[in-house]
Amino acid sequence: xxxxxxxxxxxxxxxxxFRVICGLIFFFLIAPILVIIPLSFNVQPYFTYTREMLTFxxxxxxxxxxxxxxxxxxxxxxxxxxxxxxxxxxxxxxxxGTIAALGLSRKEMPFRGLxxxxxxxxxxxxxxxxxxxxxxxxxxxxxxxxxPGVILxxxxxxxxxxxxxxxxxxxxxxxxxxxxxxxxxADPTTTFRRVTFPLxxxxxxxxxxxxxxxxxxxxxxxxxxxxxxQRTIPREMWSGxxxxxxxxxxxxxxxxxxxxxxxxxxxxxxxxxxxxLRGIRPS
Amino acid sequence: xxNVSAAADDYGFVRFANVQKSYDGEILVVKDLNLDIAKGExxxxxxxxxxxxxxxxMMLAGFESATYGEIRLKxxxxxxxxxHKRGIGMVFQNYALFPxxxxxxNLAFPLRVxxxxxxxxxxxVKRALEMVELPAMAGRMPAQLSGGQQQRVAVxxxxxxxxxxxxxxxxxxxxxxxxREQMQxxxxxxxxxxxxxxxYVTHDQSEALTMSNRIAVFxxxxxxxxxxxxxxxxxxxNAFVAAFIGENNKLKGKVEQMDGQSCTVRLEDGSSVVAxxxxxxxxxxxxxxxxxxxxxxxxPAEGSLPNAFEARVEELIYLGDHIRTRVSVCGxxxxxxxxxxxxxxxxxxxxEMVRIGWAMEDCRALDA
Numbered sequence: 117x118x119x120x121x122x123x124x125x126x127x128x129x130x131x132x133x134f135r136v137i138c139g140l141i142f143f144f145l146i147a148p149i150l151v152i153i154p155l156s157f158n159v160q161p162y163f164t165y166t167r168e169m170l171t172f173x174x175x176x177x178x179x180x181x182x183x184x185x186x187x188x189x190x191x192x193x194x195x196x197x198x199x200x201x202x203x204x205x206x207x208x209x210x211x212x213g214t215i216a217a218l219g220l221s222r223k224e225m226p227f228r229g230l231x232x233x234x235x236x237x238x239x240x241x242x243x244x245x246x247x248x249x250x251x252x253x254x255x256x257x258x259x260x261x262x263x264p265g266v267i268l269x270x271x272x273x274x275x276x277x278x279x280x281x282x283x284x285x286x287x288x289x290x291x292x293x294x295x296x297x298x299x300x301x302a303d304p305t306t307t308f309r310r311v312t313f314p315l316x317x318x319x320x321x322x323x324x325x326x327x328x329x330x331x332x333x334x335x336x337x338x339x340x341x342x343x344x345x346q347r348t349i350p351r352e353m354w355s356g357x358x359x360x361x362x363x364x365x366x367x368x369x370x371x372x373x374x375x376x377x378x379x380x381x382x383x384x385x386x387x388x389x390x391x392x393l394r395g396i397r398p399s
Numbered sequence: 400x401x402n403v404s405a406a407a408d409d410y411g412f413v414r415f416a417n418v419q420k421s422y423d424g425e426i427l428v429v430k431d432l433n434l435d436i437a438k439g440e441x442x443x444x445x446x447x448x449x450x451x452x453x454x455x456x457m458m459l460a461g462f463e464s465a466t467y468g469e470i471r472l473k474x475x476x477x478x479x480x481x482x483h484k485r486g487i488g489m490v491f492q493n494y495a496l497f498p499x500x501x502x503x504x505n506l507a508f509p510l511r512v513x514x515x516x517x518x519x520x521x522x523x524v525k526r527a528l529e530m531v532e533l534p535a536m537a538g539r540m541p542a543q544l545s546g547g548q549q550q551r552v553a554v555x556x557x558x559x560x561x562x563x564x565x566x567x568x569x570x571x572x573x574x575x576x577x578x579r580e581q582m583q584x585x586x587x588x589x590x591x592x593x594x595x596x597x598x599y600v601t602h603d604q605s606e607a608l609t610m611s612n613r614i615a616v617f618x619x620x621x622x623x624x625x626x627x628x629x630x631x632x633x634x635x636x637n638a639f640v641a642a643f644i645g646e647n648n649k650l651k652g653k654v655e656q657m658d659g660q661s662c663t664v665r666l667e668d669g670s671s672v673v674a675x676x677x678x679x680x681x682x683x684x685x686x687x688x689x690x691x692x693x694x695x696x697x698x699p700a701e702g703s704l705p706n707a708f709e710a711r712v713e714e715l716i717y718l719g720d721h722i723r724t725r726v727s728v729c730g731x732x733x734x735x736x737x738x739x740x741x742x743x744x745x746x747x748x749x750x751e752m753v754r755i756g757w758a759m760e761d762c763r764a765l766d767a
Contacts, residue, residue: 295462296495298482300509301560307483310508314499 156366181367194352202331205270209327213278221286239276243336251340261343269337274327285319318390322383412438418468420454428454430620441590443599443607446617456600461485488557488565492572494549496541502552503537509560527555547578567599583609604644616640637678638765641689648734650688661759668730673705674762685767692735694761707756712749
């Protein structure tokens with residue numbers, strides 16, 4: 117968008133100022149993340165840039181923190197825990213969230229607003245309160261310090277994301293398609309499998325990815341509900357900062373950033389695919 | 400198309416008996432509907448929005464349940480059969496093509512859920528596409544088709560599994576005027592060549608008149624009149640039908656005198672009109688006279704018509720084949736006369752006084 121030819125001096129100034137402000141906001145958001153990536157290659161056990169690093173001397177860089185990470189049994193176990201808990205919590209959240217969204221999208225469903233509010237509440241209630249509540253509740257039913265406990269707790273956090281993304285997909289969903297399928301002889305199960313699900317799938321997958329990321333970088337609930345056996349990556353990083361102060365966590369952070377970028381790219385590609393399927397031209 | 404071409408022996412192929420529908424338990428959207436549809440018939444449910452026509456169609460399709468009464472198809476009750484087991488084809492207003500399937504996959508869908516063989520599915524899909532003249536479009540996605548093409552695919556999909564009954568819910572509403580007229584003829588031809596029974600819902604009267612064997616005019620949850628198109632236009636039973644189908648001049652008055660064949664009606668301005676009693680109570684009762692604009696004769700021969708009045712020309716609108724003329728007569732200035740644009744007709748101009756008249760049979764005395 118170029119400056120229009122009729123713009124006065126004030127508008128011209130604003131045109132450039134606007135771009136500078138946008139750039140600053142962008143920098144503010146992204147700099148803390150970018151700054152850790154080179155640091156994770158630091159040859160010295162410091163959290164600051166060394167002279168060698170600033171002069172781009174190859175001797176200032178190394179992969180030692182990555183080696184440290186991949187050779188540590190404790191880190192590897194936390195990765196395994198994070199992946200297991202993340203995947204299972206995502207599965208539970210996706211199935212329950214999708215079913216809830218389908219039910220809540222029906223006009224005849226009573227108290228839709230209220231039920232929606234309750235299901236979304238884990239997103240709104242401060243995490244520390246949910247975590248404390250879960251701790252006391254899970255302790256009394258024997259779920260504290262167990263994998264099922266952490267998985268259920270993370271599923272509860274993920275469900276709102278799935279409900280929101282699937283509901284958003286269902287807003288544009290043409291309900292005459294399910295009627296058409298029924299008139300053509302398809303029973304409700306076939307209709308769901310062959311018509312409804314393929315069309316809401318992008319919403320289901322983006323909800324699932326959000327649920328996975330939520331579980332993958334969640335630390336508060338893990339601190340309360342998980343035991344030593346269920347330590348996840350964020351939990352390990354938290355104790356890494358408090359107890360060891362080793363740049364290994366910078367390497368971990370870099371890896372997590374890469375995973376997040378990969379997942380978000382997937383979401384975007386899926387969204388475009390679904391728009392193409394629905395006949396919406398990419399703008 | 401003036402007569403029902405369907406075989407009369409198969410009346411009751413679809414039967415609504417005392418059907419009522421209420422969404423809230425208080426207001427009846429459909430009031431005591433009784434309707435028999437013959438096999439092979441093209442029946443149109445016509446009416447303004449909220450008249451109950453779409454609700455009737457949805458009850459027949461199984462997407463709404465009747466509050467009271469029964470619906471039969473081929474003499475079997477279907478009110479408790481779920482929609483997917485009724486075997487009724489349906490064309491939706493917005494086409495409802497599956498956007499993630501190609502045209503061929505859309506057409507194959509009803510055949511695949513019926514577990515047909517691959518070769519037979521291919522063959523039937525091909526024939527269905529030829530029927531709607533889109534054989535080259537099999538591999539396209541619905542979004543790549545124009546509105547008219549999508550509508551044809553929707554029609555083909557509703558017919559490909561050879562249902563005995565096809566329902567159409569304002570299928571041409573989203574198309575532009577030319578395409579709509581073309582599609583009306585195509586649907587009509589498909590109906591004639593396949594002999595399938597069609598129940599068609601529309602609010603467009605010209606669509607209903609063009610396509611139907613019979614038309615059921617709905618208003619306020621009740622069928623106002625059920626008749627072939629020509630009867631409906633020329634012999635409306637009540638003031639609603641007269642006003643809803645075609646253009647209509649309305650004159651209000653009271654019945655002054657009545658014998659078997661005709662009645663004399665005193666209008667509000669004091670003039671007296673001889674009319675055909677169709678739907679009037681008796682002497683002293685209020686009535687609405689209905690008169691088609693094209694049945695009004697300009698400058699009739701003296702004494703040739705029982706009704707003749709002096710009218711003042713208020714407005715002339717040139718419409719090519721005819722001139723729509725608004726005149727003041729019998730106490731109304733909304734009286735429309737259609738004057739054919741023929742050489743033999745004398746030119747009239749605004750403000751002139753002309754003599755107009757009409758026959759007793761063309762002026763129908765209906766309910767007030």
